[in-house]
Amino acid sequence: MNENVRVAIIGSTGYGGVELIRLLASHPRAEVTSVISSSSAGAPIAEGYPHLTEIRTDLLDDVDPALIKGKADVVFLATPAGVAAKLVPSLLDAGLKVIDISGDFRLKSRDSYKEWYKKEPADQAYIDQAVYGLAEVYGNGVNGVDFVSNPGCYPTATLLGLIPAVSAGFIDPSTIIIDAKSGVSGAGRGASLGTHYSELNENFKAYKLNQHQHIPEIEQTLSDIAGRPVVTTFSTHLVPMTRGIMSTMYATIQGDHAAEDFIALYRQYYEGRKFVRIRPLGVTPATKEVWGSNYCDIGFAVDKRTGRVTIVSVIDNLVKGAAGQAIQNLNLMMGWDETLGLQFVPAYP
Numbered sequence: 001m002n003e004n005v006r007v008a009i010i011g012s013t014g015y016g017g018v019e020l021i022r023l024l025a026s027h028p029r030a031e032v033t034s035v036i037s038s039s040s041a042g043a044p045i046a047e048g049y050p051h052l053t054e055i056r057t058d059l060l061d062d063v064d065p066a067l068i069k070g071k072a073d074v075v076f077l078a079t080p081a082g083v084a085a086k087l088v089p090s091l092l093d094a095g096l097k098v099i100d101i102s103g104d105f106r107l108k109s110r111d112s113y114k115e116w117y118k119k120e121p122a123d124q125a126y127i128d129q130a131v132y133g134l135a136e137v138y139g140n141g142v143n144g145v146d147f148v149s150n151p152g153c154y155p156t157a158t159l160l161g162l163i164p165a166v167s168a169g170f171i172d173p174s175t176i177i178i179d180a181k182s183g184v185s186g187a188g189r190g191a192s193l194g195t196h197y198s199e200l201n202e203n204f205k206a207y208k209l210n211q212h213q214h215i216p217e218i219e220q221t222l223s224d225i226a227g228r229p230v231v232t233t234f235s236t237h238l239v240p241m242t243r244g245i246m247s248t249m250y251a252t253i254q255g256d257h258a259a260e261d262f263i264a265l266y267r268q269y270y271e272g273r274k275f276v277r278i279r280p281l282g283v284t285p286a287t288k289e290v291w292g293s294n295y296c297d298i299g300f301a302v303d304k305r306t307g308r309v310t311i312v313s314v315i316d317n318l319v320k321g322a323a324g325q326a327i328q329n330l331n332l333m334m335g336w337d338e339t340l341g342l343q344f345v346p347a348y349p
């Protein structure tokens, strides 16, 4: 399919939805024609988000698949866990293409979803239909499909940082430890005690240790790549900054590989993929270096003393970790250049 597309967004007044509206405003082949809100139907989007003042999109409340079908070809869902599981089947049945940014269709096992998300999973038939849209790894499988499940923010940074090394057998997958840090927008717009200014400011804390819902998503993909079950230690931390994720990963090297070998391996693995940038020897990336962009930047350090590699991977959680990668998946679904509408450099400082 090569024509332009009309886009609907559900969950439009959350951070993910608003980031979709911002990015799609400059996409050359997609037009946002339906912005659906459960809380603010009828209000102009700029009422809640003045930075979108020039974007003339009104909020609607017609989550009726037949009505959406009259206005749009593709639907993005940027809703809390549990919502897409209920809505997506009727959207697909109505003949719409769907990209879900939530975690509802990432896990192939319903039991695993129930265990980690504590919600009722979707029907297995629809879960089976979802293609996991980690674009740089599974992108070829996205071309022409009707339904993409967009990866989580932490899994995107983490998996892009680990997959080439696991795939090539450079590291022992059973030794992987992932130390991940996120900015506060990762928790969404809703106010909570944990994201309150005075709780966060000049503070740094670990959360959901060994309980994070992204653990099974990371393990599912690493097991697929390794060809055997992989379990990992994955620890998440909240950083007092707005955007950005840094995933710092440690693993025991198999064989004799220096940092130069990791750099060469990753440059080869991601050759032609514009959104992964590998740092030169001795340099690791910082979150500000990808701020507001769809890049994932990766750097390495090898410790000969311990025989371990440290891999540092950074993304903007709302762009490569959510709306940007979702648009990249739209481009791949439509058979377009994956960089369409996403070719902006990070904002700095």
Ligand SMILES: NC(=O)C1=CN([C@@H]2O[C@H](COP(=O)(O)OP(=O)(O)OC[C@H]3O[C@@H](n4cnc5c(N)ncnc54)[C@H](OP(=O)(O)O)[C@@H]3O)[C@@H](O)[C@H]2O)C=CC1
Residues within 6 Å of the ligand: 010, 011, 012, 013, 014, 015, 016, 017, 036, 037, 038, 039, 040, 078, 079, 080, 081, 083, 101, 102, 103, 151, 152, 153, 185, 186, 187, 188, 189, 190, 317, 318, 321, 322
């Ligand atoms: N923030 C991030 O960095 C990332 C988030 N995600 C995932 O993307 C999804 C959206 O996240 P985010 O935008 O941050 O979250 P927010 O909490 O900021 O926004 C979610 C939006 O969903 C809508 N919504 C809330 N409850 C319901 C409901 N019961 N039925 C339908 N719509 C509802 C609301 O919009 P409205 O009132 O307009 O309907 C709400 O603003 C989540 O599943 C999140 O886990 C994934 C990757 C990164």
Ligand SMILES: CC(=O)N[C@@H](CCC(=O)OP(=O)(O)O)C(=O)O
Residues within 6 Å of the ligand: 081, 101, 102, 103, 151, 152, 153, 154, 182, 183, 184, 185, 186, 187, 213, 214, 236, 238
């Ligand atoms: C900082 C922060 O709180 N981040 C959220 C990320 C939520 C998210 O993206 O959830 P899904 O990918 O599962 O939809 C968290 O750690 O739960």
